[in-house]
Structures are given as structure tokens and as C-alpha cells.
Amino acid sequence: MLEASSLCVEFGGVSALSEVTFSVAEGSVLGLIGPNGAGKSTFIGAASGVVLASAGTVTWRGATLAGRRPDQIARLGIGRTFQHARLFPGLTALENVMIGSHLAGRSGVFSAMFRSRRWRKDETLLRDAALEAMESVHALELAHRPSEDLTAGQQRLVSVARALASGPSLLFLDEPAAGLTDAERHLLAADLKQYFATHEVTVLLVEHNLGFLMSLVSNIVVFDRGTVLAEGTPAEIRSNPAVIDAYLGA
């Protein structure tokens, strides 16, 4: 399982996560919700090697994640999407999916990647996995389009495909439905539901759209100002007075 224990993150002395402890059972889909600034993306960052923890641990199947580099974490079978990252311009959607989720949002890395020996050797495998992942989120027809021609929603679908393409055993999705049209969001919910049912994957899903989130998760953790406010089933969370006060009531 994924286990966070007393995890703390500070940015310039300001606490973003404080003593965060919760776990995600192997093979389950956990929802993570909370107001803007609650620390949801920071948690994913700490668990995927892009944010440094100041104290505490995050482990996956017993291996420490906090403190490892993003590429090391990707090699452990962990995929993620980024809340704000855009696709690399100048590349097609397919090339963006082939790059791998741990390189998303960084600059200067993809040209080196395309030149590497490993890339040439594995290109066919990467291409097949990328096309399959794109198909699983109904994004196959976008494959050969330049990424800068895609709508915000289409770019987001491509980023989800990029996270799925490595066949992750642990998946972090940071607001995958943000910027999607209603139709795109409903289709993505159905596609992810199908994907989760047919793959051995453990998922942490951050999403503000509660209809989307509740259709996919078995349990929910609520963050508020860097701490765990509540945990429970969707029904328990909906009726929790502290959650209604901090988040749902607004």
C-alpha cells in the first residue's frame, strides 16, 4: 500500500503539510479533496520526488518515496499527472505521451530523451503503449496532432494518457477533469472506471468535481490547511460537519 506517516513539507519556512498520515490500500482508488491551498498537489509532489519533505515518510510497498528523484520514482512503477503542466509544444500528442509522466512539466529534457540510445531501442514499445493508453481515454484521434493545436481539455486527456502509458502500479491524478467540457468529463469518468477495473493499479485521485470523484473512489481523505481533516466513505464525507464547514458548504 501507499503509506504517508507524519509527512511535513515547508516552503520557505511556511508549513504546507503538517503531520499528514493516511494510507491507500493496494488496488483501491482513494479520493483526495480539500480547499485550494490545502496541500493536495504538494502531497503528490512529495510522493513523486518533485517536492522535498522536511519530516515524515511516504512509502509504497515498503519503499521510501519522499527523498527519491522523480526518475527513480517513475522506475518504481509510479505515474502521475500535473495540475498545471502543459504539453511540450512542437511535439505531437503521441510524442508527448511517449515521453513519460516524470518528465512532464520540465524543460530541456525531451531533446536529450529523443537522442538517447534507450529511446531508439524502445521506441516501438513506447509507441504501442502510448497508443493503447490514448485509446483507453478516447484520445487516439489526437495522436498525430501538434500538441499546441489541442484544447485545454484535450491536452488534459493526453496528460492522463501519458500517466497511464507506463502501466503504473501506483497512479497520482491531480485534477484530471479540470478544464474538460461536461461531455469530456463524463467520458473520462467512464474510461477511468473501465481502466481501473481492468488494471492492477492503486490510485490517488485529486479532483474538485465531486460527481466525477465520487463515481470513481471507494474512500476519501479531506485535507484542510495542510492537515488531514477527515477520512471515510463518500457517504461519511458528505455528512461530516467539519467537511461541510471547511469545504462542501461553500
Ligand code: ADP
Ligand atoms: P492544493 O493542491 O490543495 O490546492 P497546494 O499543494 O498547491 O494546494 O498548495 C499548498 C500550499 O503550499 C499553498 O499555500 C501554496 O501557496 C503553497 N505552495 C505550493 N507550492 C509552493 C511552492 N513551490 N513554493 C511556495 N509555496 C508553495
Ligand code: MG
Ligand atoms: Mg492542487
